[in-house]
Amino acid sequence: MKLDILVLAAHPDDAEMSCGGTMAAEIANGRKVGIVDFTKGELGTRGTPETRLREADEAGRVLGISARHNLGFRDGFFRNDEEHQLALIPYLRRYQPELVLANAIEDRHPDHGKAAALAVDACFLSGLRQVKTTDPVDGTPQEAWRPRQLFHYIQDRYLKPDVTVDITANWQTKLASIQAYRSQFFDPASTEPASYISSKEFIEFLKARWQEYGHAIGVEFGEGFTSYRQIGTGSLFNLR
Numbered sequence: 001m002k003l004d005i006l007v008l009a010a011h012p013d014d015a016e017m018s019c020g021g022t023m024a025a026e027i028a029n030g031r032k033v034g035i036v037d038f039t040k041g042e043l044g045t046r047g048t049p050e051t052r053l054r055e056a057d058e059a060g061r062v063l064g065i066s067a068r069h070n071l072g073f074r075d076g077f078f079r080n081d082e083e084h085q086l087a088l089i090p091y092l093r094r095y096q097p098e099l100v101l102a103n104a105i106e107d108r109h110p111d112h113g114k115a116a117a118l119a120v121d122a123c124f125l126s127g128l129r130q131v132k133t134t135d136p137v138d139g140t141p142q143e144a145w146r147p148r149q150l151f152h153y154i155q156d157r158y159l160k161p162d163v164t165v166d167i168t169a170n171w172q173t174k175l176a177s178i179q180a181y182r183s184q185f186f187d188p189a190s191t192e193p194a195s196y197i198s199s200k201e202f203i204e205f206l207k208a209r210w211q212e213y214g215h216a217i218g219v220e221f222g223e224g225f226t227s228y229r230q231i232g233t234g235s236l237f238n239l240r
Contacts, residue, residue, distance in 0.1 A: 003066060004031035006097035006147075008088070010115035011041040011075065012056040013181045017206065018153035019101050020063060020174035021167025021223050027064045028170065034067035035060065036091050038115055039075040045195035047183030059180035062173065067095065069136075076111060080118040085125055088118065090133045092126040093142040100147045105226060108156040116152055120228065123150050151225040158209075161224025162231060164217045166240075171210055171221040178206070 005026055009015040015023070015035050023033045037056060040049035047055075053070065060068045071087055078084055092100070102119035103112040125131050127146025135142055154161065167174060179185060183192065186200045196202070214222035217240055233239060 001066065001095065002032070003034045003095040003097045005033045005099045005101060006092065006095050007033065007035045008038070008100060008102040008115065008119045009035060010038050010078075010103050010109070010111040011044075012037050012039075012052045012070070013041070013059070013178065013184055014103060014112070014155065015101075015153075016059050016063070016174065016177040016181070018104070018155050019223055019225075020059075020177045021170045021210070021221065022101070022153075022165045022225075023063050023065065024170035024173040024177075025165065025167055032066045033063070034065055034095055034097075035069075036088070037068070037070045038073045038078060038088075038118075039111070040070060040072065041075055043075040044184065046190075046192040046198060047181075051183045052181070055181045055183060059177040062177040062180055078111070078114065078118075080114055080121060084118055085122045086131075086133065088122040089126045089131065090136045090142060092122060092147065093133060093145045094135055094137065096145045098148045100150045101225070102150060102152050104155040104157070104159065105152050105228070106157060106159065112155055119150065119152075123147050149227070149229070149231075151227050154224045154226065159224070159226055161213060161216075162227045164213050164222045164224045166214065166217065166219045166221075167210065167223050168214065168220040171207075174210075175203075175207075178203075 103115040105116045129144040210221040
């Protein structure tokens, strides 16, 4: 099954928090979107890895994604090295996405920057025919594939976007997908210890960020992305 967009995420909920609106918008436009989570978030203050996996499945149903996988990398300790690149490349080749969305290149959590670098290198190596891989599901030999473009979503730290997507029609779907992670975010009935993202104020911060990026392009809500490559277009009239 070919996907139009493959989202790569260090932890379950990274994708929803940072580009859930874009995913929802493109799915509404008829495009196929999938997610590959690198870890189970087992170092998180709240919840368990098993809970996070169930919540990730629910969030995916809210968004309407076509596929989701978890690579089982070690939370906090995975690296951008040959072992991890060769674990990710088969999924890039299996789904042959035109676009890849990956973690922020710089952020509060060190896993995010590592995941961004891993995504960059894996996308490049995936296009080399001498890198041999087999399909992670059926074991058949794979052809080389390189995505047309790789964008990095923006997470905790503010980064100036290279491109911003209007998510005004889809921000409530994005919010619902975030709230599917009941163990992680604000719940007044929870007996779990407090964490950086578990307060009511954190949800308000997220909404304010979407409003800030939306305001910059003249809409109500937006999501920003950066690119390590130059962005081109066939016509300036295609830009907002």
